[in-house]
Structure formats: structure tokens, C-alpha cells
Amino acid sequence: MSELSYNPTELLICTASRLMEDETTAFIGTGIPMLAAALAQRRQAPNLVPVFEFGGVGAILEELPIAVGEARTFHKALHASGICDIMETAARGFIDYGFLGGAQIDPYGNLNSTIIGPQHHPPKVRLPGSGGANDVGSLCWRTIIIIRHSRRSFVEKCDFVTTPGYLTGPGAREEAGLPPGTGPLYVVSTLALLGFDEESKRMKLLKTQPGVTVEQVIAETGFELIIPDRVGVNDPPDAEELRILREEVDRQRLYI
Amino acid sequence: MEVIESGIGALIQPPDMNAFREWNRTQKSRRLVDKLMSEQEAIRRFVYDGCYIGTELYGTVRCPMSLVREVLRQGFKGLRVCGQGVTELDLWLAAGVVKTLDITYIGLEVYGTSSALRRAVESGQVEQVVEWSNAGLSWRFKAAAMGVPFIPVRSMLGTDTLKYSAAKVVKCPFTGEKVALLPALILDVGLMHVHRADRYGNCQVEGITGFGFEFARACKRLIVSAEEIVPTDEIRKYPDRTLVPYYLVDAVVHAPFGSHPGEMAYVYCRDEPEIKAWVEASKTEEGARAYLQEWIYDLPDHQAYLEKVGRERLERLVAGRERRE
Numbered sequence: 245m246s247e248l249s250y251n252p253t254e255l256l257i258c259t260a261s262r263l264m265e266d267e268t269t270a271f272i273g274t275g276i277p278m279l280a281a282a283l284a285q286r287r288q289a290p291n292l293v294p295v296f297e298f299g300g301v302g303a304i305l306e307e308l309p310i311a312v313g314e315a316r317t318f319h320k321a322l323h324a325s326g327i328c329d330i331m332e333t334a335a336r337g338f339i340d341y342g343f344l345g346g347a348q349i350d351p352y353g354n355l356n357s358t359i360i361g362p363q364h365h366p367p368k369v370r371l372p373g374s375g376g377a378n379d380v381g382s383l384c385w386r387t388i389i390i391i392r393h394s395r396r397s398f399v400e401k402c403d404f405v406t407t408p409g410y411l412t413g414p415g416a417r418e419e420a421g422l423p424p425g426t427g428p429l430y431v432v433s434t435l436a437l438l439g440f441d442e443e444s445k446r447m448k449l450l451k452t453q454p455g456v457t458v459e460q461v462i463a464e465t466g467f468e469l470i471i472p473d474r475v476g477v478n479d480p481p482d483a484e485e486l487r488i489l490r491e492e493v494d495r496q497r498l499y500i
Numbered sequence: 501m502e503v504i505e506s507g508i509g510a511l512i513q514p515p516d517m518n519a520f521r522e523w524n525r526t527q528k529s530r531r532l533v534d535k536l537m538s539e540q541e542a543i544r545r546f547v548y549d550g551c552y553i554g555t556e557l558y559g560t561v562r563c564p565m566s567l568v569r570e571v572l573r574q575g576f577k578g579l580r581v582c583g584q585g586v587t588e589l590d591l592w593l594a595a596g597v598v599k600t601l602d603i604t605y606i607g608l609e610v611y612g613t614s615s616a617l618r619r620a621v622e623s624g625q626v627e628q629v630v631e632w633s634n635a636g637l638s639w640r641f642k643a644a645a646m647g648v649p650f651i652p653v654r655s656m657l658g659t660d661t662l663k664y665s666a667a668k669v670v671k672c673p674f675t676g677e678k679v680a681l682l683p684a685l686i687l688d689v690g691l692m693h694v695h696r697a698d699r700y701g702n703c704q705v706e707g708i709t710g711f712g713f714e715f716a717r718a719c720k721r722l723i724v725s726a727e728e729i730v731p732t733d734e735i736r737k738y739p740d741r742t743l744v745p746y747y748l749v750d751a752v753v754h755a756p757f758g759s760h761p762g763e764m765a766y767v768y769c770r771d772e773p774e775i776k777a778w779v780e781a782s783k784t785e786e787g788a789r790a791y792l793q794e795w796i797y798d799l800p801d802h803q804a805y806l807e808k809v810g811r812e813r814l815e816r817l818v819a820g821r822e823r824r825e
Contacts, residue, residue, distance in 0.1 A: 274609050297634060298557065299708030310610050311586075313561035315765040315822030318708055326709035328642055331635035335654055354659075358631060364664055366624040370617055372607030374661050375584070378633035382655045405660045420658030421669065421678030498610065 250481045252392070252434045253500050254489060255453060257283060258481035260343065260390050260432045269293045270341040271334070271380045274312050275499065276390050277343035282308055282493045283485065295339055297376040299325040308494055312376075331376070334383035337423070342384035344377055348402045349391055351446045351467045352416075353409025353428035355381065356402035364404070374406050381407035382422055386429040393433035395466040410445035436461045437478055441470050448472060454480040501673055507665040509630035512580055512600050513552045515649045515684035523720055528747055535752045536699040536729065539802055542751035543570045546721040550599070551688040552580040554719075557710035559586025560609070560762035560770050564693040564725050566755040566802040571691075572597065573796060582637055582685065584711075587761065587778055591796070593620040594788040600628040602685070604637045611779045616788060631664040632656070636682055638711040643684035645717035652679040690719035693758045694744070695767065696734070697726035701749025704741040707765030707822075716744040725755035727767055755802055757814055769820040771813070 250258075257279045264270060264284035272281045272294045281294045282305035293302045298313035302322030309316035318324040333339060346355035357377055361368025381387055387409075391397055409428045411417055418424050427445070431438040437451040448470035449461055458475055481489075494500050537545075547553065553571075555564055568588045571579075572595050582602040583589045589606050592598050594616040606617045620626045632640070633655050643651035656662040657669065657680050668681045692712060694703040703724055705712060716722055724744065729752070735742060757764075761774035781791035799805050806814065 296708075298561070298710045311560050311770075312609075313557055313708060313710060314763055314770065315707060318765075319822060320825070324708045326713060327635060327638045327711050328714055331638070331655070358660070364660075365629050366622050368622070370621040370629075371613055372617070373603050373605045373631060374633045374636075375605030375607075376634040378659060378661045379635040379655045382633075382657065404664075405658075407661070408658050411658045417658065419678075421654060421680070422657050423654060 248480065248483060248486060250486055251500065254481055254486060256390055256432060256434060257489060257500070258485045259437060259478060260388065261287070263388055263430060263432070264289045264292050264341070267291045268340040269295055269338060271295050271297065271339055271343060271384055273343055273345065273376070274310070275345065278305070278309055279489065279493055279499055280343070281305055283488055286488050286492065287485070295330060297330055298327050299330060301325060308498070310498060331379050331383065334379065337385070339384045340386065342380035342387040344380055344387050344389050344407060345391055346377070346389070346407065347371055348397055348399050349389060349431065350399055350402045350409070352411060352413060353389060353431065353440060353447060354402050354405045354411060355389065355407040355409065356404045358404040358406045360403055362403065377407040381409070385426055387427070388429055389431045391431065391433055393435040393464050395464055398465040398467065400467040410440065413445050414443065435464055446470055449475055451476040451478040453478050501670045503668050503670055504678060505669040507662055507667045509664045509666045510628050511666040511683060512602055512628065512630060513685060515644065515686055517647055517649050517684065520644070520686050521647065527720070530747055532700045532746060534699045535701050535749060537751055537753065539566060539570045539725070539753045539755065542723045542753050543567065543574055546723055546750055547571055547574070547576050547689050549576055550578040550580065553689045553691070554582045554687045554715065555585070555588050556690065556692045556712050556715040558584045559588045559590070560775060562693055562705065562710065562764055563588050563759050563762045564691040565760060565762060566758040566805070567691045567723060567725050567753065568592070569796045569802070569805065572792065584634060584637065587775065590614055590616045590778070590782060591792065593617055593626070594782055595792055596620070596625060598626055601626055602630050602632060602637065604632045604634045608779055615782045619785060630666055631661045633661055636665070637685070638714055640682050640685035641711060641714035641718040643682065644686045645714045648684060650681045650683050652681055654679060656680050685718060687719045689721045689723065690715055691723050692716060693725045693755070695726065695764065696728040696730045697724055697752050698730055698732040698735050699752055700732065700746040701744070701752050702732065702735045702742050702746045703744035703749065704735065704738065705743050709743060712743055716748050719748070721750045722748050723751045723753065724749050725753040725758045727756055727758060727764060729754045757806055758802070760809065766822055766824060768814070768817040769822070771817055
């Protein structure tokens with residue numbers, strides 16, 4: 245097959261979308277996770293149950309939502325509820341996956357979306373804040389983080405830990421009081437698909453994105469990554485994925 | 501119960517459940533009183549400088565935007581605010597009327613970070629910023645709604661979000677596990693927009709409920725705006741749809757398109773060009789000021805605002821609404 249042309253956003257969407265499993269519940273946030281979920285419902289996961297924090301459960305994503313509370317988040321849905329019920333549903337262990345983003349990520353998958361700089365107030369740069377991210381990172385079974393890859397975003401230490409990954413390492417989540425068996429599973433970046441080492445809970449490279457070398461990933465990461473002996477290469481977005489994204493999911497090109 | 505960790509954020513509005521009970525006993529009538537009034541009267545009577553005020557749901561979704569604009573028109577300042585906010589809190593921040601913030605998220609969603617928030621917080625104009633998660637703030641309302649001073653949750657633990665909040669971590673006396681205790685949040689004034697209400701304040705909404713249920717029960721004063729004012733008989737026909745009963749409500753304001761430029765499920769969709777206009781204007785202080793002048797201060801009321809938006813544009817938003825099919 246000849247090489248298809250696609251942009252970094254399309255690559256992130258397709259990589260994340262393939263990780264969405266049929267007949268699972270998944271917290272969907274604004275932006276790339278919405279596109280990935282809409283794509284997944286048209287591919288391998290027609291019975292994916294998107295969960296939106298302000299109350300939408302089980303929407304059919306025929307039209308792309310652009311906000312986590314808007315009517316498309318409960319379009320032909322099974323349930324239009326409220327935030328307390330949704331977050332309590334996560335607390336009771338009903339939400340399988342949560343998709344998250346952030347401005348910074350550290351080796352343990354902790355995320356920052358609150359401030360940039362050493363001081364909390366007044367800060368050098370004020371970001372939006374946790375929103376539902378902390379709750380999703382605390383209460384879902386497994387989280388999948390979607391983030392653009394650079395030394396500015398992949399940092400040794402987040403300026404502020406908004407959302408818990410594995411915190412300081414093995415056992416730290418449980419020690420903090422978070423439910424056992426939870427934590428980040430994958431990191432989808434513009435350069436790679438990454439996971440976390442079972443023992444140390446530190447980030448490890450799983451696959452590079454097409455056309456990216458392991459050296460490039462290392463050079464663009466601000467901390468030491470675990471590099472296994474064998475590193476695979478992610479399949480590029482295929483023609484059908486790109487067609488669905490461009491012609492059905494994001495016809496108005498709000499994102500891609 | 502031993503406190504293991506305490507957030508260093510200020511407790512901007514300490515909970516006093518006995519005072520809240522007494523308030524609800526003496527200040528909230530059980531009588532069916534006609535509370536329909538103009539937005540000017542509602543805001544003038546119940547909002548005051550320095551009050552702790554909140555809005556439901558959020559900026560682009562079923563948000564009391566007409567009331568938010570009236571708060572600015574009447575010049576209230578020094579507000580203590582909690583927020584999940586998009587355009588509504590952006591307007592207040594840009595106008596410089598926010599003194600302290602219990603924040604969970606203030607941003608422009610798909611359009612990124614909020615320039616108004618950045619200017620107001622990075623300059624130190626907002627004096628205190630206390631962090632919470634989204635569920636955290638909603639659960640704080642829930643605690644107030646339950647009439648208890650705090651609620652134990654399993655969010656925020658282990659993070660800086662907790663460290664810069666006013667939450668506390670304790671060992672659960674039943675399981676021995678750590679839990680976060682969030683203080684109840686009782687609002688001095690709450691603003692909320694609903695699909696329909698009667699003149700006594702019985703309110704019904706369609707679609708998701710956001711945090712409306714808990715919020716309405718956590719307010720000392722609750723001002724409700726409604727797309728439609730209906731006879732009480734309509735409410736009595738569908739009592740299962742009533743999210744907010746009359747005794748919680750202090751003022752009812754008729755505000756068609758009250759959520760504009762945000763949406764109202766099944767009634768009208770969001771006004772994307774207008775939201776983008778704010779995103780662009782708010783990038784600079786001058787731009788934000790000019791927008792506030794043109795769309796708020798220079799207009800006498802919500803009716804004038806709607807006339808400025810124009811019938812044709814409003815009709816397009818109605819045509820683009822989500823439909824029950």
C-alpha cells in the first residue's frame with residue numbers, strides 16, 4: 245500500500261481509537277477522545293459506551309460533540325444523568341477506561357493541567373485546572389493518556405500533579421487511598437505508543453509511530469524511558485480510518 | 501479521627517450546617533409565593549458585593565448567561581466564586597469582579613485555555629485560588645444538600661489538587677483506608693437556568709442534569725431563569741420531571757434564550773460564531789473590555805441583548821437544536 249498522508253492529530257485519533265474496546269465503558273473528554281470514540285463506534289467497537297462527565301451515557305456519536313455537556317453527548321443515549329451519579333458510578337468500579345490529556349506528563353504518568361512554573365499563586369502560566377481529569381484518573385479502572393510528544397510535555401517532574409498516575413511509584417496509589425488495580429495503561433503520543441513497567445511503574449516504550457526512530461523518541465523525552473529489546477512499529481492510519489474521520493466524524497474539520 | 505494531611509488552600513466558605521438549617525427554617529417560605537420578577541429586580545435583591553456566588557451548569561450548556569450579564573451590569577464586585585466555567589466565569593474574570601476562586605476548570609474547551617483566567621490569576625488580581633476536581637466541587641454541593649458538614653470521597657488523593665485545596669485526608673474509621681474529606685459548600689447565591697418553571701419556582705429541565713440537583717439544594721438564595729414560564733398545572737402533570745421544587749427558589753426570571761451563546765438541549769444549539777467572537781476578543785484586555793461594553797454594559801437588559809443578536813440568528817439556533825427522534 246502506498247503511504248497515506250495524514251497529520252499528527254489524525255495519527256493520535258487513530259492510535260487512541262484502536263485501543264477502545266467493544267462493550268466497555270469509557271470516559272470521553274473534549275477533543276481527541278471524542279473523535280477517537282466516534283471512529284471506534286464505526287469500526288471495532290460499535291457497542292462502546294461513551295460516558296460524559298456531566299451525565300451522558302451510551303450516546304451514539306453520529307454527530308461529533310464539541311463540549312462534554314452538550315446535547316450530542318446524550319444523542320440517542322441510554323441515560324441522561326448528572327455529574328455526581330456519573331462520578332459515583334466510576335467510584336463503584338463501573339467505568340473501564342478513561343481518556344485523559346494534559347500539558348505535562350512525568351515518568352509515572354502523573355499529569356499536569358493546572359499551572360506552569362514553580363509557584364501556585366500567582367502562577368507563571370495558569371491552565372484550566374483539573375475539571376474531571378483528577379476524578380477520571382482516580383476512579384476509572386485504567387486510563388489512557390493522549391498527548392503531543394516533546395521535551396516540554398514529557399518532563400521528569402510535573403510542575404503540579406493535577407491527576408494521579410502512579411504518583412511516586414509502586415504501591416503509591418494504594419498508599420494514598422486510591423482504589424487498587426487502577427492507574428494509567430497506555431500513553432498515546434505523536435511519536436509513540438507507551439506503557440508502564442509492571443514492577444517499577446515507570447513509562448516504557450512499546451511501539452514507535454510510523455517513520456519515527458527509537459532515538460527520536462528518546463531525544464524528545466525529558467526523562468529516562470524504559471526501552472525494551474524489541475520495539476514494534478505502530479501501523480499508520482489506514483485509508484478507511486482516514487475516510488471515516490474526514491467524511492463522517494469531523495466533516496466540518498473542527499479538529500483535523 | 502486523626503487528620504493525616506490537610507490541603508493548604510483557604511476554606512473560602514466554611515460550612516455551618518446549623519446556621520443553614522436555621523436559614524432554611526426562617527428565610528425560605530413554604531407558601532406558594534409568586535416569585536416571578538425581572539432580572540434587574542432578582543439580581544438587585546439577592547446579589548451583593550463580596551457574596552459567595554455560583555452558576556450551574558456551565559458556560560456553553562444550560563447556563564444562566566442572562567443573569568450572569570445582569571450581575572455585571574449592576575456593578576457587583578469582590579465576588580467569591582466557585583467554578584466549572586467557560587464563558588460565564590470568563591465574563592466575570594474579564595470584568596475584574598472576582599476576588600477569590602474555588603476552581604475546578606475554567607477554560608474554553610475546544611478553543612483551549614482562557615485568556616481572561618490567565619490575566620486575572622497570573623496578575624494576582626484574583627487573590628486566592630483553591631483547587632478542586634470537578635466531582636469534588638459537585639460533591640461539596642452534595643454534602644450541603646445532605647445537610648452534613650463534609651463528605652468522604654476517593655478522588656483528589658495523592659495529588660497537588662488535594663494539596664492546594666481545603667480538603668483533609670483521614671483514615672476511614674471502618675476500613676482503615678485513607679479517604680479525602682471535602683467540606684460542604686453552601687452558596688450565598690446560586691444562579692441557574694432551566695427549561696421551564698412556574699411562577700412559584702418549581703423547575704424542570706430536559707437532558708442531562710449536570711450538578712443542578714445538588715447545587716439547587718446548596719444555596720441560601722437561588723435565582724432561577726427559565727426559557728418558559730408555565731402554569732403550575734403543567735408542573736403537576738409531570739411532577740417526576742421537577743428537579744428543583746419551589747421552596748428552594750427565591751426568584752424566577754423569564755429568560756428565553758437565557759443560555760445564549762450556549763445551548764439549551766432540545767430548544768436551541770450553541771452559537772458558535774458568538775462563542776468564537778468572545779474567544780478572539782478576550783485574547784487581549786482591550787478586546788475583552790470592548791466586548792463587555794458592546795454586549796453587556798451598553799445594553800439595558802436581556803431583551804435588548806436578544807434584539808442585538810437578531811431574530812434571524814436565533815431562529816438558526818433553534819433550527820440546529822438536538823431533536824428527540
